[in-house]
Amino acid sequence: MKNEAITSRDVDFAKWYTDVVTAARLCCYSNVKGCVVFEPAGYAIWEKMQSILDKMFKDTGHQNVYMPMLIPESLMKKEAELIDGFAPEVAWVTRGGDKELDERLCVRPTSETLFSDYFSNVVKSYRDLPLKYNQWCSVMRWEKTTRPFLRSREFLWQEGHTVHATQKEAEEEARKMLNVYKSFFEDYLAIPVITGRKTEKEKFAGAEYSLTVEALMYNGVALQSGTSHYFGQKFSKAYDISFVNSENKQEYAYQTSWGCTTRMIGALIMVHSDDFGLVLPPKIAPKQVVIVPIGNVSSKVNQVYEALKNANISVYIDDTNKSPGYKFKEAEVNGIPIRIEIGERDLKNNVYTIARRDTQDKMQVDAEVDIVSYVNSLMEEIQTNLYNRAKERRDKMTYEVDNVADMKKIIDNNPGFIIADWCGNADCEVSLKDINGLKSRCILENEAPVHNCVVCGKEAKHRVVWGIQY
Amino acid sequence: MKNEAITSRDVDFAKWYTDVVTAARLCCYSNVKGCVVFEPAGYAIWEKMQSILDKMFKDTGHQNVYMPMLIPESLMKKEAELIDGFAPEVAWVTRGGDKELDERLCVRPTSETLFSDYFSNVVKSYRDLPLKYNQWCSVMRWEKTTRPFLRSREFLWQEGHTVHATQKEAEEEARKMLNVYKSFFEDYLAIPVITGRKTEKEKFAGAEYSLTVEALMYNGVALQSGTSHYFGQKFSKAYDISFVNSENKQEYAYQTSWGCTTRMIGALIMVHSDDFGLVLPPKIAPKQVVIVPIGNVSSKVNQVYEALKNANISVYIDDTNKSPGYKFKEAEVNGIPIRIEIGERDLKNNVYTIARRDTQDKMQVDAEVDIVSYVNSLMEEIQTNLYNRAKERRDKMTYEVDNVADMKKIIDNNPGFIIADWCGNADCEVSLKDINGLKSRCILENEAPVHNCVVCGKEAKHRVVWGIQY
Numbered sequence: 001m002k003n004e005a006i007t008s009r010d011v012d013f014a015k016w017y018t019d020v021v022t023a024a025r026l027c028c029y030s031n032v033k034g035c036v037v038f039e040p041a042g043y044a045i046w047e048k049m050q051s052i053l054d055k056m057f058k059d060t061g062h063q064n065v066y067m068p069m070l071i072p073e074s075l076m077k078k079e080a081e082l083i084d085g086f087a088p089e090v091a092w093v094t095r096g097g098d099k100e101l102d103e104r105l106c107v108r109p110t111s112e113t114l115f116s117d118y119f120s121n122v123v124k125s126y127r128d129l130p131l132k133y134n135q136w137c138s139v140m141r142w143e144k145t146t147r148p149f150l151r152s153r154e155f156l157w158q159e160g161h162t163v164h165a166t167q168k169e170a171e172e173e174a175r176k177m178l179n180v181y182k183s184f185f186e187d188y189l190a191i192p193v194i195t196g197r198k199t200e201k202e203k204f205a206g207a208e209y210s211l212t213v214e215a216l217m218y219n220g221v222a223l224q225s226g227t228s229h230y231f232g233q234k235f236s237k238a239y240d241i242s243f244v245n246s247e248n249k250q251e252y253a254y255q256t257s258w259g260c261t262t263r264m265i266g267a268l269i270m271v272h273s274d275d276f277g278l279v280l281p282p283k284i285a286p287k288q289v290v291i292v293p294i295g296n297v298s299s300k301v302n303q304v305y306e307a308l309k310n311a312n313i314s315v316y317i318d319d320t321n322k323s324p325g326y327k328f329k330e331a332e333v334n335g336i337p338i339r340i341e342i343g344e345r346d347l348k349n350n351v352y353t354i355a356r357r358d359t360q361d362k363m364q365v366d367a368e369v370d371i372v373s374y375v376n377s378l379m380e381e382i383q384t385n386l387y388n389r390a391k392e393r394r395d396k397m398t399y400e401v402d403n404v405a406d407m408k409k410i411i412d413n414n415p416g417f418i419i420a421d422w423c424g425n426a427d428c429e430v431s432l433k434d435i436n437g438l439k440s441r442c443i444l445e446n447e448a449p450v451h452n453c454v455v456c457g458k459e460a461k462h463r464v465v466w467g468i469q470y
Numbered sequence: 471m472k473n474e475a476i477t478s479r480d481v482d483f484a485k486w487y488t489d490v491v492t493a494a495r496l497c498c499y500s501n502v503k504g505c506v507v508f509e510p511a512g513y514a515i516w517e518k519m520q521s522i523l524d525k526m527f528k529d530t531g532h533q534n535v536y537m538p539m540l541i542p543e544s545l546m547k548k549e550a551e552l553i554d555g556f557a558p559e560v561a562w563v564t565r566g567g568d569k570e571l572d573e574r575l576c577v578r579p580t581s582e583t584l585f586s587d588y589f590s591n592v593v594k595s596y597r598d599l600p601l602k603y604n605q606w607c608s609v610m611r612w613e614k615t616t617r618p619f620l621r622s623r624e625f626l627w628q629e630g631h632t633v634h635a636t637q638k639e640a641e642e643e644a645r646k647m648l649n650v651y652k653s654f655f656e657d658y659l660a661i662p663v664i665t666g667r668k669t670e671k672e673k674f675a676g677a678e679y680s681l682t683v684e685a686l687m688y689n690g691v692a693l694q695s696g697t698s699h700y701f702g703q704k705f706s707k708a709y710d711i712s713f714v715n716s717e718n719k720q721e722y723a724y725q726t727s728w729g730c731t732t733r734m735i736g737a738l739i740m741v742h743s744d745d746f747g748l749v750l751p752p753k754i755a756p757k758q759v760v761i762v763p764i765g766n767v768s769s770k771v772n773q774v775y776e777a778l779k780n781a782n783i784s785v786y787i788d789d790t791n792k793s794p795g796y797k798f799k800e801a802e803v804n805g806i807p808i809r810i811e812i813g814e815r816d817l818k819n820n821v822y823t824i825a826r827r828d829t830q831d832k833m834q835v836d837a838e839v840d841i842v843s844y845v846n847s848l849m850e851e852i853q854t855n856l857y858n859r860a861k862e863r864r865d866k867m868t869y870e871v872d873n874v875a876d877m878k879k880i881i882d883n884n885p886g887f888i889i890a891d892w893c894g895n896a897d898c899e900v901s902l903k904d905i906n907g908l909k910s911r912c913i914l915e916n917e918a919p920v921h922n923c924v925v926c927g928k929e930a931k932h933r934v935v936w937g938i939q940y
Contacts, residue, residue: 028588032542037536046536047534064514067507068506070624072503075502091540091566093561094563094565097557
């Protein structure tokens with residue numbers, strides 16, 4: 001029985017997405033154009049993501065800091081590529097109180113400039129290095145078209161910024177953080193990802209190179225889900241971050257930055273959810289279990305609730321005065337991984353019912369079951385099933401081609417990831433945009449090309465994953 | 471042996487404060503005028519504050535959300551008192567990308583307007599109430615003079631916003647959150663506070679009344695440290711937050727808001743720290759214990775470290791190649807509550823040394839001591855001692871007077887909290903500003919006046935705490 005409030009995802013994917021977001025009350029539009037309100041259910045997912053990632057960052061030796069949200073234009077301009085990349089999409093503060101400012105300030109779109117300015121003040125010697133910092137904050141990019149979680153003028157993110165004494169160490173850091181993102185996606189969000197290097201055209205403004213985590217949505221559209229940049233000495237030269245190295249020589253430092261955003265909530269929805277509403281992997285679900293009492297069953301309900309709660313499982317009792325059917329539907333819409341229905345009649349037969357959100361299967365269990373181990377192993381099963389389901393779909397939607405006609409056919413009919421070899425020439429890359437905006441997602445660094453360039457037919461340098469993107 | 475990098479607090483308190491902040495590397499000025507960089511040691515204190523307060527808020531039924539950081543001028547203007555209060559000190563965004571905006575947007579100085587706008591969309595019936603939300607974010611106020619943590623253009627804070635069906639419930643909420651702040655200050659920050667109601671002149675723009683938590687710094691200057699506002703129906707009428715009540719009648723909702731900020735870090739410093747640097751109560755210290763190895767003692771050091779770590783005590787080993795004396799000094803400057811010195815020579819006599827930061831006492835302990843219970847009970851002792859020391863000083867610097875001449879004498883010589891009765895007339899209140907900016911801190915709601923008004927000599931209505939403020 002489909003939820004009438006939710007458009008079928010196979011009928012109108014964009015409408016389905018908005019319906020799922022709205023039905024679960026994750027976020028809503030505000031009277032501030034292009035900005036959303038993160039409602040409690042949506043913000044709770046972000047808090048859970050933050051707590052897991054923050055621990056991963058700290059375990060890899062990073063510390064949190066906080067930089068100002070406004071950046072003077074002159075400071076922003078010191079690194080030419082960065083300002084060129086961001087100038088068209090920043091918001092400018094030009095007045096403070098009742099005075100026109102001498103210099104306008106932009107609301108941070110990203111904070112390389114501020115971190116670099118700070119680093120130039122505190123880094124003197126190789127003994128001060130490395131500095132490995134991270135910041136949780138919101139950033140602002142003046143986008144024209146917006147979509148909840150995927151693209152909005154303001155969004156929440158983390159941005160890591162590190163300085164190192166050697167190129168080798170900085171490059172290792174960029175790779176390490178790419179792998180942190182990969183683990184987070186696969187182990188917690190249950191989303192399989194492809195990792196690789198961005199082409200020159202698609203890399204971050206100001207980076208030597210950018211590494212990326214790419215995921216595929218249910219409708220075959222790609223989502224860039226986290227990036228890690230190696231800057232070399234570009235910013236350290238622009239902002240004068242120099243230090244005395246171990247051989248007592250002055251040298252410019254090596255930097256990285258890496259970030260992921262609230263668009264990961266959009267990825268969760270577009271990979272796992274269905275026509276009944278939100279589906280969340282248990283490891284990221286703010287609420288993992290709901291207990292629905294039917295009739296006079298409070299003693300059993302409390303017993304199950306206390307047992308789960310004491311085992312650190314996030315559980316709540318839906319004791320509102322709605323009908324059981326309504327409560328089941330609500331739990332589905334909200335993506336609660338496990339629903340326990342405890343009914344008066346069933347309890348007489350010494351059983352109750354457990355429903356899992358991913359498959360919507362219902363199981364009758366013995367009322368004396370060890371509920372903690374039952375729920376824990378069911379959560380693991382759901383987590384694994386969601387990952388496998390997403391991976392199977394992603395693999396089925398990943399195509400290898402050696403000619404543009406086939407690329408076009410795939411994108412027109414059944415889009416997905418397309419693997420095709422490329423000569424490295426930007427003209428060839430750009431020409432593919434004619435196919436519904438097809439772009440390179442990333443270069444597969446550990447794979448050698450087996451064909452010639454899919455566009456020009458000349459010798460290929462790289463295996464590349466292509467796709468249409470959000 | 472005083473730290474030469476730190477000015478004595480009895481010689482130049484303002485300089486001492488900056489020296490302590492700088493020496494502990496809590497924050498520093500940036501190239502963004504009036505904004506600071508929160509460095510790792512300073513931000514870690516804020517994270518600890520956040521984690522404790524966030525739990526207190528959730529335990530009292532609040533949920534976190536996130537509203538946009540920009541507010542359209544028209545939305546801001548709906549509540550007249552609020553815009554009058556904040557207009558002189560907001561930053562305005564007037565350009566997005568390369569276009570002039572049709573309507574300018576202010577960077578939030580506080581978010582009553584956005585929350586009210588949101589509430590007006592989602593509140594329909596008394597069944598939707600109460601809504602009890604909180605937001606962690608940064609806000610911007612275009613201050614002219616700034617001081618690290620105490621006053622800066624951008625600062626970090628939390629702002630709670632709630633909507634209720636009845637006046638009684640909303641007023642109870644405002645009081646409850648005032649008490650949460652009071653507990654947080656006294657039980658965690660070890661800072662005794664006075665709570666009370668702000669006068670009409672000093673209340674928050676747009677509030678029916680404001681409740682406040684007031685602390686006294688070492689130099690006798692008062693610091694407003696947290697506020698909780700009852701709005702009645704002021705915002706609900708301006709933003710149309712109406713609902714059908716349980717008697718099926720349309721009614722305007724009742725609201726509160728409450729907040730505390732990173733200035734609490736300033737309070738911690740100015741209440742507890744000394745001429746040797748930062749002093750932190752163990753319950754708020756990000757790092758509670760440092761172990762300093764002297765000589766070849768790694769097996770004992772690791773044993774102590776593991777024991778403390780496994781007991782969830784935040785401990786680190788200072789194994790840099792600096793001299794022990796330098797390390798001791800550094801631990802003092804950084805406010806580490808407990809220092810454990812494990813030396814080769816001492817171990818031969820089966821002892822080692824423990825130093826507490828608050829009193830700087832050193833104790834020799836048996837090397838076989840149960841270190842976890844020793845440290846836990848020492849931390850409790852330090853926490854209690856810091857609170858008692860602060861309370862004793864505060865009490866000694868709290869004066870009761872019945873004439874303006876005495877007020878002036880106190881403020882000129884040895885400032886502190888002054889309790890004096892007041893008729894309730896704003897002219898009397900304002901006239902006291904001539905005494906070095908003396909202002910009312912709060913009305914003591916449970917105490918009746920015993921004298922006439924300290925200024926005009928007419929019948930007094932309130933006992934009031936007065937003080938000079940940051």
